[in-house]
Structure formats: C-alpha cells, structure tokens
Amino acid sequence: MKTILDLIVEELKPAFTGCGYDEKYIRVTVSNRPDLCEYQCNGAMAAAKAYKKKPIDIANEVVEKTAGSKMFSEINAVMPGFINIRLNPCYLASYVQQVAEDEKLGLNAAEKPETIIIDYGGANVAKPLHVGHLRSAVIGESIKRISRYMGHHVISDVHLGDWGLQMGLIIEELHDRQPDLVYFDPDYTGEYPSEPPFTISELEDIYPAASAKSKVDAAFRERAQQATFKLQSGYAPFHAIWKHIMNVSLKDLKKNYGNLNVSFDLWKGESDAQPYIPGLIEDLQKKGLAYESDGALVVDIAQEGDAKEYPPCIVRKSDGAALYATSDLATIIEREQDFHPDRYIYVVDKRQELHFIQVFRVAKKAGIVKEDTPMIFLGFGTMNGKDGGPFKTREGGVMRLEHLIKNIDEKVYEKIQEKQKVPADEMTRTAEIVGLAALKYADLSNQATKDYIFDVDRFISFEGNTGPHIQYMIVRIKSILEKYKELRGADAKVVPIRPAESETEKALQMALCRFGEVTESAFYETAPHKLCQYMAAVADAFNAFYLENKILSEEDAAKQAAFISLITLTKRVLDTCMDLLGMESPEHM
Known part of the structure; x- marks a missing residue:
C-alpha cells in the first residue's frame, strides 16, 4: 500500500512533466505549519536553478495544471515558491479506510526480506543486571520487533561476557x-x-x-x-x-x-567464539593483513578519505592473549557460517564506537563479511541522574535493574491507588504494566545517541509526553468501545470511516494514515524514537477529537458508528506501536 506522500507525488507528476519539468524535483513533506497547510511541495524551489526561472512562477504553473484534482481540497502557490496542499476529506477518508482494512495498517512490508543479526545484550554472567544494561535491552528489543514487523528474519543475540x-x-x-x-x-x-x-x-x-x-x-x-x-x-x-x-x-x-519484556533467540557468549579464533588469526596472517607491532599482532584499518586517524586493531596481545576485538571478529565468523546475515545491528554504548569501527573494517577487509553488507553501530548515550552525572543509588552505587523496576512499580501503584479507578485484583499487574511503559517510553522517546535525565516523577505522569499518558488514551478508547457495545448491542454496525467534518477529526485521520511511513522510517534509520513521537502525536490527536466530540451521546447513529470505526482504528494503531516498542496497555487506569 502506497503512502500518502507517495500518492501526492504521483498526483503531482503529470503537472510537473506537463509543464516541462523533470519529476525528480517533486519533493513532498508533511507541513510543520498545519495552520497554513497539511502538506508542502518544495519542487519549484529545487527546479528554479536548473530551469532559470523564479520558483513562484514554476509553482504557479504546476498548481494551475492540478485544477480539478479529486485528491486536493486546496492547492496554491505561495512565495517564494512553495506549493501548499490540503487533502480532500473524501479522499482522505477513503485512504484511512484502506489502512483499517490492511493487515499491516498501510505498511509496505519488505519486498526482499533480510536475515538480520541484532546484538543488544552484553551482560556479564555472575553479575546482576544494573541500570547500565537498560538502554541496550530496551532499544535493541524495539528494533528487533520493528524489523520483524517489516517482514525480516531477525536473530537476536544476548552475547554474554562469559569467558574473561x-x-x-x-x-x-x-x-x-x-x-x-x-x-x-x-x-x-x-x-x-x-x-x-x-x-x-x-x-x-x-x-x-x-x-x-x-x-x-x-x-x-x-x-x-x-x-x-x-x-x-x-x-x-x-x-x-x-x-x-x-x-x-x-x-x-x-x-x-x-x-523488561525483552527476549533473545540466542543466549551465546564470548566462549562460543573461542573455537574460531585460531582460524581467524591464521587467516589474517595468510592474507598479509596482520603484522607484528611491539610484540602484538595488529591489522591496519585506516582508509583513504578518513577525516581522522584510526589506530590499528589489535587482534592478539604480546603475551598471546586474545582481546574483545578478536572475540567479536570470531563471533562474526560464527554468525556468517550459521546464518549468512544480510545486515548486522549492534546496540552498544556509544563510547565503544572506535572498537566497532575497527571490528567492522577488519571483518570486511578480511572478507569475513561482504563489502556491501550493512554493519550498523547504534551507539546509545547514558541515563543520568538529575545532577547530570551517571544515575546512581542514594548510597552512590550502581542501581540493580530489578530494584529500579520495583521502585517505579511502587510509585505507580501509589498513583493508581489515589485515582481509585482500577479494581483491587488488577492493581499489582496494572502497576507493573504502567511502570514498564513509563520506564521504556522515557528511554525510547529520546534519540538513542543522546544522554537523558532520569526523572521518575515525570516519567510516571498520566499527562504530557509519557508512556502512561498514551496508555491512558488507549484505556479511554477501550472504555468508549465497551460502553458503545452495551449501548447498541446487536444494533452496533461496523461502518466505513467517513469524510471528516471537523479539524480534529481530520487531524486524527491524517495522523493514522502515517503509520506505515513512520514505521518504515524507524526501521531504515534504526530510530525507535520516531515511533514514540508518532504514537504521542496519534494519542494527542485522539484526545483533541475526543474532547470536541461527544461520541457516546451523539444522536446521529450513522455518525456515531463512523466515530467508533475511527477510534477503533486509533486503538489498533496505538496498540501496534506499543507492541513494537515492547509495551502494552492495561484494562483500567
């Protein structure tokens, strides 16, 4: 199913080419000024230099050619040469109905599914998980789920530290x-x-x-x-x-x-790579890639065009011992033999970037991995305390992850106890579900490479850009749907999504039609925060729609049924986003 952006581009192609302009200049984006337009095409700006014309003249020509389009309710040229677009509500409703009927909610699944290895554990055995393990687990799990939803074959590996x-x-x-x-x-x-x-x-x-x-x-x-x-x-x-x-x-x-609702397909460790190390060293020497330097065996990784100097990768110390780089290279050999991956994704602390640059370059230089195989290092930032330093316990030690989760669950329990809307027998489980969403959303809503401040009171708030706020919106939709079913009973009919009659209804429809586009972007850019941003936007659009429309008291039965179809799709989109990020919503809040 094509995205709305793709369809707008297709609609504009005859206008551009009919005016003598190359279709490659058509660039359409979601507008960041919804008060002015919904979508914007900057093609005239891009084409102006090539055709030696004023951008506004090109834009006016294109707009004139689109007269009569059933896709647009409004399209006009504005200085210095932008083309502002609003969608026809009938066209939009028809598209959103297709999203509702699509198993993947409008996502273009991968045409050629890849085999992808995701390495996102890195815990050491004999040690408890602590807060430093949170980000790799949470980010990696979301990337695994997004990749699988795209249709790829994903193998996740915890890669334990078990041999040092x-x-x-x-x-x-x-x-x-x-x-x-x-x-x-x-x-x-x-x-x-x-x-x-x-x-x-x-x-x-x-x-x-x-x-x-x-x-x-x-x-x-x-x-x-x-x-x-x-x-x-x-x-x-x-x-x-x-x-x-x-x-x-x-x-x-x-x-x-x-x-943490995190799982792995493989529970392998450094020990599993050890049998491959002798052959690795021998191969590097045979190919003339490894040489002795101060008694150690090293491989040069510098490449023409490097902006900075990279030191050689040490694959064997002077005392004959292997290093992490040796173990990681041997692990890649094992993975190549077992799975023949099309793509590698490593979710690791960004301070290890040099290490993985060295490992990836040696792997390709030695022919262990094909030159065109993507090897992605997703380096994440640190979770810091309110003082800006590394997050620690009150005593100054590193907090165990299970203690952090327990603390959050207890605070959420107190919060929902105050609201008195959750049945007593659901309180504990609800606190766990909400607490986990608070923790995960707080982490995932930040761009992975950035550090962030851990603020539990803000994270567990039912308002603002938080996991619990989005869960609250989902629970609200559940409640409406249950009451509607009770109200209408056997008369509850499923009807198509109708053309929007208000700005909030249209804004919600526009948000829902972007699910596929955003999910695809989150995969290709290994950026789960984009899905968080999208989920928050859908929740906010629903809230605005809900506040403006009295769904359950709507007297027009057909209109009410169309509202129900719209919020049913909203719940489905939000539930899917939650699942892709490793979260769920409770029954009550």
Missing part, C-alpha cells in the same frame, strides 16, 4: 571460601556434581569480593589469571565450575530480562 578474567576471579574466590570442593582436589577423578556449589545470591557476592581483592592482592590476581588460562585451555574441574556459573546466571538473567 572474571571467571578466574570467581574460581579463586570460591577456592578460598570452599577449599574442600572436589573441583580443587587434584586427585579427584569422579563425576562432578550436578548441583552448583552456590546460589545466585552467593555468586553475586563472590564476584565483587574477588574483584576488590584482586586490586590489593597481587598474588590473588595472579592466581585468578592462571585459573582463567586453565579454564580457557579446557581444564575439566574449572570448566565444570564455569558450567555452574552459566546455569545459575542464565536463569537469573532470563528472569530479569523477562521483567
């Missing part, structure tokens, strides 16, 4: 705490226990204790490094401990990601 020094630290701290465990008996030859020697709470205490100890105890740190080396070399007792760490951590991570 933290493993050796945990093993040695466990050794100090429980030296009698069979894993530390060099003479033990039996089967290793199936039950882990620690709970998730104990494990989460072991790592920070070990990390702190390694900073003041050089001998302990040396032991941890040796333990890491032994683990990575396949030492069976330590591999058995590693499996326990993984099993206990994964169960907890899946629970906490689940609380």
Whole structure:
C-alpha cells in the first residue's frame, strides 16, 4: 500500500512533466505549519536553478495544471515558491479506510526480506543486571520487533561476557571460601556434581569480593589469571565450575530480562567464539593483513578519505592473549557460517564506537563479511541522574535493574491507588504494566545517541509526553468501545470511516494514515524514537477529537458508528506501536 506522500507525488507528476519539468524535483513533506497547510511541495524551489526561472512562477504553473484534482481540497502557490496542499476529506477518508482494512495498517512490508543479526545484550554472567544494561535491552528489543514487523528474519543475540578474567576471579574466590570442593582436589577423578556449589545470591557476592581483592592482592590476581588460562585451555574441574556459573546466571538473567519484556533467540557468549579464533588469526596472517607491532599482532584499518586517524586493531596481545576485538571478529565468523546475515545491528554504548569501527573494517577487509553488507553501530548515550552525572543509588552505587523496576512499580501503584479507578485484583499487574511503559517510553522517546535525565516523577505522569499518558488514551478508547457495545448491542454496525467534518477529526485521520511511513522510517534509520513521537502525536490527536466530540451521546447513529470505526482504528494503531516498542496497555487506569 502506497503512502500518502507517495500518492501526492504521483498526483503531482503529470503537472510537473506537463509543464516541462523533470519529476525528480517533486519533493513532498508533511507541513510543520498545519495552520497554513497539511502538506508542502518544495519542487519549484529545487527546479528554479536548473530551469532559470523564479520558483513562484514554476509553482504557479504546476498548481494551475492540478485544477480539478479529486485528491486536493486546496492547492496554491505561495512565495517564494512553495506549493501548499490540503487533502480532500473524501479522499482522505477513503485512504484511512484502506489502512483499517490492511493487515499491516498501510505498511509496505519488505519486498526482499533480510536475515538480520541484532546484538543488544552484553551482560556479564555472575553479575546482576544494573541500570547500565537498560538502554541496550530496551532499544535493541524495539528494533528487533520493528524489523520483524517489516517482514525480516531477525536473530537476536544476548552475547554474554562469559569467558574473561572474571571467571578466574570467581574460581579463586570460591577456592578460598570452599577449599574442600572436589573441583580443587587434584586427585579427584569422579563425576562432578550436578548441583552448583552456590546460589545466585552467593555468586553475586563472590564476584565483587574477588574483584576488590584482586586490586590489593597481587598474588590473588595472579592466581585468578592462571585459573582463567586453565579454564580457557579446557581444564575439566574449572570448566565444570564455569558450567555452574552459566546455569545459575542464565536463569537469573532470563528472569530479569523477562521483567523488561525483552527476549533473545540466542543466549551465546564470548566462549562460543573461542573455537574460531585460531582460524581467524591464521587467516589474517595468510592474507598479509596482520603484522607484528611491539610484540602484538595488529591489522591496519585506516582508509583513504578518513577525516581522522584510526589506530590499528589489535587482534592478539604480546603475551598471546586474545582481546574483545578478536572475540567479536570470531563471533562474526560464527554468525556468517550459521546464518549468512544480510545486515548486522549492534546496540552498544556509544563510547565503544572506535572498537566497532575497527571490528567492522577488519571483518570486511578480511572478507569475513561482504563489502556491501550493512554493519550498523547504534551507539546509545547514558541515563543520568538529575545532577547530570551517571544515575546512581542514594548510597552512590550502581542501581540493580530489578530494584529500579520495583521502585517505579511502587510509585505507580501509589498513583493508581489515589485515582481509585482500577479494581483491587488488577492493581499489582496494572502497576507493573504502567511502570514498564513509563520506564521504556522515557528511554525510547529520546534519540538513542543522546544522554537523558532520569526523572521518575515525570516519567510516571498520566499527562504530557509519557508512556502512561498514551496508555491512558488507549484505556479511554477501550472504555468508549465497551460502553458503545452495551449501548447498541446487536444494533452496533461496523461502518466505513467517513469524510471528516471537523479539524480534529481530520487531524486524527491524517495522523493514522502515517503509520506505515513512520514505521518504515524507524526501521531504515534504526530510530525507535520516531515511533514514540508518532504514537504521542496519534494519542494527542485522539484526545483533541475526543474532547470536541461527544461520541457516546451523539444522536446521529450513522455518525456515531463512523466515530467508533475511527477510534477503533486509533486503538489498533496505538496498540501496534506499543507492541513494537515492547509495551502494552492495561484494562483500567
């Protein structure tokens, strides 16, 4: 289904070409001055230089050629050469009805579906999720959902940190705490226990204790490094401990990601990439791409036309150890073999940009990935406290994500309790649904690359540009539809959306017809904030329409039924947007 913008361009083509102007100059946008017009064409401005004419003269010629168009109720040329357009209400209503009848709400699904890898987890095992993990999870999940709605085959990977020094630290701290465990008996030859020697709470205490100890105890740190080396070399007792760490951590991570309504297709980690590293190093050397520099093995990534100098990518340290870049390259090899992706999207802290520039360039230089395969680094900004610094607890520590979610849920619970509109048996679940939308919308409504201030009181407000405000609009529509059904019963007929008779009715119809265009833009620009902006605009348009029209008390049954068709589509659009962003709406608020 073509977008309204595409259809306007098609309508203007005969006028431009009929006046002798190339159709490539037709540029149509939604007007940012709705008081003056709904759409604007700047084609005459673009064509003026090529045809050595005044823009206003070109605009007047084109407008004259469109006389009699059934699409436009008004089209005129204004200085210095803009073409201002208003749509015919009958044409608009017909288009919005097509949107309502379309399974994808007017979205042009991908003609050639791609296989897309989205890497948006990055949590470390043996550590709880904290606020620093929020943005990658929330942004990545929305991009996954938008991509799938577009018709693409998406594989999401959590890509866990599960193979570094933290493993050796945990093993040695466990050794100090429980030296009698069979894993530390060099003479033990039996089967290793199936039950882990620690709970998730104990494990989460072991790592920070070990990390702190390694900073003041050089001998302990040396032991941890040796333990890491032994683990990575396949030492069976330590591999058995590693499996326990993984099993206990994964169960907890899946629970906490689940609380965010975030899921992954793959729960792989750095450890899965290790078998591919020897072949990677050998291939880089064979192709003459890797060379020694100060004992390390590096690959140059500088390219002609670079605006700044990029350092070589280190793929092996002087002591023979692999680095994150090596692991990430090996992971790409694994993904290429398993999935042959057409596109990669990495949702990572923007401070890692240099790292991924290096990895992507080496991957293409070495032929691991085709030169024309998009490899997108979506670097996100930080979530800050009201003081402008990194968001922390009152004690100054990093807040656990589950504690943040709990705090928001409690504040929302208090708020809905005050309103006394939610049944008692729905209170807890409603607070969870609204709290999660408040948290996610606050994050996603900002452009991903930008930092933002975490302000829970503003985020949970039922008014303004917030998740709960949009949920409140959806709940209001649900209530109207339920009451209408009770009112009309068997007489409730579904009728087509009618031509708008008021500005608010037309504004709502115009907002609804843009769903496909906005969703497509959010995918291609990896910009979920665009969907948030759109959802807010639809909610505001509905609210203005609702305040002006007494839907349930409307005496004209046909008019009332058309209103119901319009708000039914509004709810469907808002529900779809919510789902694409990983949210939902409650039954009552």
